[in-house]
Amino acid sequence: MPASQLMLSKAKAGFALRPGRKPSFQLLLVTTLAAGLLTTAGCKHGVAISGQGSISSASGIRDCNRQTAPCRYEVEGRYQETFTADAAAGWLHDAWESCQTPEGNQCSFDIPAETVQQFKDAEIPSAVARFRRPIRPLFRNNSGAYLLPDNPAARQLAWLVEEVSGGSTTSTELRQHFHPDLLARLGESSIRDDINSIRNGTDNPAVRDLVTATPVFARGLIAPASGNAVGSFVSLATEYSDDALITSFSVQHNFPQGGSNTAEPEKGLRLNELGARFAALASDTSMLVARIDNDQCKAIYNLRGDRPQPTGSIFKIWVLGALTEEMRVKRISPNTMVPLDADEIVPAGSSINDVALGTQFPLRDMASLMMGVSDNTATDHIHELVGRKRVEDTLKAFRHRNRQLMTPFLSTNEQFHIFWSLSPNEATAYAQGTEEQQRDILTNTIEPLGPVMSFPQANQDALFDSSWAASADDVCRAYAGLRKFNNRSEHFELMDQAMGSEAVLLWVRNRWDRVWQKGGSLANADGNYVFTLSWLFESDERGAYVVIMMANNRDGSPIDAARAFSIASRAEEILFAR
Numbered sequence: 001m002p003a004s005q006l007m008l009s010k011a012k013a014g015f016a017l018r019p020g021r022k023p024s025f026q027l028l029l030v031t032t033l034a035a036g037l038l039t040t041a042g043c044k045h046g047v048a049i050s051g052q053g054s055i056s057s058a059s060g061i062r063d064c065n066r067q068t069a070p071c072r073y074e075v076e077g078r079y080q081e082t083f084t085a086d087a088a089a090g091w092l093h094d095a096w097e098s099c100q101t102p103e104g105n106q107c108s109f110d111i112p113a114e115t116v117q118q119f120k121d122a123e124i125p126s127a128v129a130r131f132r133r134p135i136r137p138l139f140r141n142n143s144g145a146y147l148l149p150d151n152p153a154a155r156q157l158a159w160l161v162e163e164v165s166g167g168s169t170t171s172t173e174l175r176q177h178f179h180p181d182l183l184a185r186l187g188e189s190s191i192r193d194d195i196n197s198i199r200n201g202t203d204n205p206a207v208r209d210l211v212t213a214t215p216v217f218a219r220g221l222i223a224p225a226s227g228n229a230v231g232s233f234v235s236l237a238t239e240y241s242d243d244a245l246i247t248s249f250s251v252q253h254n255f256p257q258g259g260s261n262t263a264e265p266e267k268g269l270r271l272n273e274l275g276a277r278f279a280a281l282a283s284d285t286s287m288l289v290a291r292i293d294n295d296q297c298k299a300i301y302n303l304r305g306d307r308p309q310p311t312g313s314i315f316k317i318w319v320l321g322a323l324t325e326e327m328r329v330k331r332i333s334p335n336t337m338v339p340l341d342a343d344e345i346v347p348a349g350s351s352i353n354d355v356a357l358g359t360q361f362p363l364r365d366m367a368s369l370m371m372g373v374s375d376n377t378a379t380d381h382i383h384e385l386v387g388r389k390r391v392e393d394t395l396k397a398f399r400h401r402n403r404q405l406m407t408p409f410l411s412t413n414e415q416f417h418i419f420w421s422l423s424p425n426e427a428t429a430y431a432q433g434t435e436e437q438q439r440d441i442l443t444n445t446i447e448p449l450g451p452v453m454s455f456p457q458a459n460q461d462a463l464f465d466s467s468w469a470a471s472a473d474d475v476c477r478a479y480a481g482l483r484k485f486n487n488r489s490e491h492f493e494l495m496d497q498a499m500g501s502e503a504v505l506l507w508v509r510n511r512w513d514r515v516w517q518k519g520g521s522l523a524n525a526d527g528n529y530v531f532t533l534s535w536l537f538e539s540d541e542r543g544a545y546v547v548i549m550m551a552n553n554r555d556g557s558p559i560d561a562a563r564a565f566s567i568a569s570r571a572e573e574i575l576f577a578r
Contacts, residue, residue, distance in 0.1 A: 007373065014540070015235075024499055031236075043074070043075045043076075043119045043120050043122055043124070044073060044075060044122075044123045044124065045072070045073060045075050045079065045109070045123075045126070045127075046062075046070055046071050046073055046126040047062070047070065047071055047083055047107075047128070048064075048069050048070035048126040048127070048128045048129070049064065049065075049066055049069040049070075049128070049129050049131070050097075050128055050129070050130040051087075051091055051094075051131030051133075052066060052088040052090075052091045053066070053086055053091055053093065053131040054066065054083055054085075055071075055083050055086070055129050056083070056086060057083050058081060058084075059081055059084075060351075062081060062083070071126075071390075072123070072282075075119075076114040076116070077113045077116065077377075078111065078112060078116065079111035080109065080111075081108070081109050082106055082107070082108040082109075083096075083106065083108075083127065084105060084106050085107070085129035085387070087131050088131070088469075090133065090134075091131045091132065091133060092131065092133070092482075093105040093129065093130075093439075094130045094131060094133075095130045095294045095295045096127060096128065096129060096291075096294050097128040098127050099127045099294070102293075102296075104127075104294075107127050107129070109127075117356055129509065132486075132487050133487055133488050134178075134540050135487070135514050135538065135539065135540055136487075137509070137513045137514065138446070138496060138497060138500040138509075138514070139210050139213055139500075139509075140288060145206065145225075146207040147207075148207065148210070148213065149213050149497065150364060151214070151244075152215050152216065152239070152240055152241070152244030152519060153215060153217055153236060153238045153244065154215075154218050155244060156218070156236055156244060156246055157207070157234065159177060160198075160222070161206065161207060161222055162203055162505070163199075164198045164202060164205050165196060165204075165205055165358075166200060169192055169196070170502055171188055171197050172370050174188050174192065177245065177336065177365075178245060178246045178249070179245040179450065180241070181247070181249045182245075182248065182249065183245055186249070192257070194249070194251040194300075194347060195296075197251070197253050198222055198232040198234070198251065201253065201254075201322060201354055202222060202223060203224050204225045204226070205222050205223070205224065206222070206225035207220045207221065207508065208220075208221045208222070208224075208231060208257055208510075209221040209506060209507055209510060210503075211502075211503050211506065212235075212372065212501070212502050212503070213501050214348055214368050214369060215368055215369055216239070216352070216369065216373060217235075217236075217237045217238075217372070217380075218235075218236055218374050219233070219235045220233070221234075221255055221257065221259075221506075222234055228253060228257050228258070228506040230256055230257070232252065232254075232255055233250050233251070233252040233255040233259075234251050235248070235250045236249050236250075237351075237530075239354075240352050240355050240361075240365075241355070250437060254413060258507050258510075259507055260569055260571035261504075261568075262273065262569040262573060263563070263564055263566040265277075266566045266569070266570040267570070269570055270574070271289055271300065271301035271571065271574060272301065274287075274431065274571055275287050275301060275303040276569045277567055278303070278549055278551070278564065278567050279303060281551055282552055282559050283553050283555070284306050284307075284309065284552050284553075284554050285303065285304070285419060285549075285550065285551045285552075286309055286471065286472045286549075286551075287303040287304075287305070287468070287472065287548065287549050287550075288302055288303070288472035288473065288475075288546065288547075288548045289300070289301040289545070289547050289548075289574075289575070290302070290476050290545065290546050290548075291346035291543055291544065291545050292476070292479065292483065292536075292543075292544040292545070293543070295480050296480070297473060297476035297477060297481075297485065298545070300545075304472075305473045305548075306473050307472075307552040308402045308470060308471050308474075309469060309470070309471065309472075309530075309551075309552055310464060310467050310468070310469055310522060310530045310550075311468045311469060311470050311520055311532055311550070312467075312468075312519065312521045312530050312531070313379075313518065313520030314468075314475060314518050314519065314520045314534055315406070315468035315470075315520070316370050316371060316374065316379055316520075317478045317479070317482070317518050317534075318391055318394050318398065318400075318406070318409070318478060319369065319370070319382055319386065319391055319493060320367060320382075320482070320498055321387045321397070321398060321478060321482055321495075322390040322391040322393070323363075323367065323382055323385070323386050323495070324482065324492070324494070324495040325390070325393075325394060325397070326386055326390060327490070328485060328489070328491045332487075333363075334363060334490040334493070334494045335362075336359065336362075336363040336385075337360040337362060337363070338360070338362075338366050338381050338382075338385065339357075339358050339359065339361075340352065340355055340356070340357050340358060340359045340361065340377075341357070341384075342357055342451070343384075343451055344377060344380040344381045344384055344411075344451065345377050345380075345451050346376035346380055346412045346416065346461060347415050347416075347451070347452050347453070347455075348416070349374065349376040349412070350375050350377035350378070351373055351375055352369065352375060352377055352378065361378075363494065364494050364497065365499075366378045366381055366382055367495070368493055368498045371499055371501060371502070371518060372498070372501030372502040374518075374519075376496055379411070380411045381414050383412075384411070388408065388411075391409045392406075392407050392409050396399060397481060398474075398477050398478045399481070400470065400474045400477065400478070401471070401473065401474060401477075402469060402470055402471060405468075405470070407435055408435065408438055408442050410442070410468070413450075413451050413452050414442065414447070415463070415466070415467055415468070416452045417446050417452060417460050418430055418446070418450055419457070419458065419462070420452055420454070420456070421446075421449055421452060421454070421456070421457065421461040422445070422446070422457065423457065424459055424462075426441070426445065426460075427459035427462035427463075428461075428462055430442075430446075430462065431462040431466040432465070436485045437576040438466075450533050458496070460556060461554075464522065464552075464554060467530075472548040472549075472550055475534050475546075475548045475550075476546045479516065479534070479536045479546050482495060482499065483536075483538075483544065496514075496516075499516035499518070499536075500515055500516055500517075502517055503515045503517055504519070504535075504565070505568070505569050505572060506569075508537065511537075511539075511576050512537045512538060512542075513538060513539040513540060514537070514538040514539070514544075515535065515536070515538075517533075517534065517535045517536050519532055519533045519537075522552075526556065526558045526560065528558055528559050528561060529554075529555075529556045529557060529558060530551070530552040530553075531549070531561055531564060532549065532550045532551070533548070533549045533550075533565070533568050534546065534547070534548045535547045537572060537576070542576075542578070545575045547571045547572060547575070549564060549567070551564065
């Protein structure tokens with residue numbers, strides 16, 4: 001890439017140099033020109049405020065507050081300044097933007113005088129102190145008790161908690177809440193026995209750990225509302241309907257509070273030891289444990305974090321990011337109702353395909369289905385609603401460094417056509433083609449096919465080579481991008497609930513203010529030969545951390561998912577103990 005193009009591409013990403021790196025005023029100038037900010041008022045720099053707070057300067061002559069912001073200053077001679085962001089009451093400093101050297105709530109500049117002189121008549125974009133409101137933990141009321149969302153599966157879990165607070169459960173009640181097929185398979189007496197066991201073993205029952213809260217699947221620990229007595233871990237699935245009858249139900253009794261997914265072999269291991277364990281699970285692995293600080297991913301442990309890997313359903317993070325941006329700019333309303341469309345039905349990996357066509361889904365439910373149960377039909381409805389270009393724009397906005405591996409950004413049906421529908425030669429041509437060639441095949445061959453309706457092929461290698469791909473670093477930057485949205489907005493609330501609808505790990509919601517999660521896989525008859533996991537764990541006190549794990553076996557051999565979950569669980573414990 002020519003140097004001028006390289007500088008421009010960096011400039012479009014914003015002026016943010018790594019700590020300890022020499023500033024490039026060529027980069028600054030390109031940024032200024034690209035922004036159309038060239039003036040004749042002399043070389044100026046300044047600071048701006050997003051949210052509520054103030055900025056003090058080490059020199060004492062460049063202070064700025066909410067009333068005077070944005071603040072601009074003449075720069076003469078060596079430019080050496082450190083700004084400190086101070087949050088207003090009820091606010092927290094979140095990040096510095098367009099800062100040479102950000103560190104916590106401080107932003108420093110050190111520019112040689114001769115470089116400053118080169119920028120006479122230039123007005124450099126301001127450094128921005130971004131403030132946010134404290135985190136509102138998902139699914140909690142003001143006292144900290146779990147408050148279940150208003151969706152079909154969560155309503156059934158709420159009914160169960162209320163049911164075990166009272167007397168016996170009648171056959172009529174069972175038929176009102178459980179699907180006839182499940183009653184026939186398990187038997188009324190067996191289900192009643194499970195409910196009675198919860199009732200008899202739990203005084204003053206309440207949900208003490210909510211692991212899953214999606215529209216069709218809920219999991220949580222029902223235990224006494226106070227104290228540390230054991231409880232019952234309940235998993236239930238429902239139809240997506242007004243009745244929302246329970247179609248799957250299981251209970252683990254005598255389940256401890258404060259439980260962990262860390263298996264005995266991983267207990268006590270350090271991050272480098274966990275990385276070695278994970279590396280042994282597949283032929284190609286990467287693992288990143290990092291802190292998000294000033295929108296940057298700062299590695300705590302990094303095993304090939306820059307290596308692109310197949311993402312599986314982690315690609316849906318960028319789809320959700322595009323949806324959130326569309327809501328932010330008000331092209332899409334958070335209150336949108338999405339009708340179930342036959343053209344967006346995906347034959348695999350969906351829980352809503354039996355719902356009547358035309359059924360109106362709240363966008364909130366579609367987003368939670370996409371992220372919480374990785375529903376492919378919900379994903380394709382959102383992909384269609386937002387549009388391919390908007391998702392591809394989000395890759396750029398989230399600083400994805402392997403965009404060429406994600407574009408054209410396919411829907412799930414389109415990706416599955418490469419696996420199931422195209423001839424082996426066509427699938428290989430797509431997988432090995434340039435982006436221009438891929439877009440041509442997409443437009444002329446794949447899109448006319450509509451949804452996947454038959455399965456004549458099994459192009460596993462082409463699926464592997466053409467599927468969405470990103471590095472662990474890219475995934476971390478996507479989490480950082482989602483965090484930047486205004487956390488008191490409707491669009492953030494919808495995104496937050498979608499990202500947080502499945503925690504996977506036990507008890508983490510009780511340790512962190514915010515838990516986001518997305519994983520993915522590609523599978524064959526033997527199991528998952530691509531397996532990916534990612535979390536964001538955040539609290540106002542501790543900060544924001546990610547755990548990202550990506551593994552694949554090109555030969556199709558299965559990956560030990562249980563061991564991967566144990567490794568991730570131990571990594572979270574290490575972060576919480578920091």
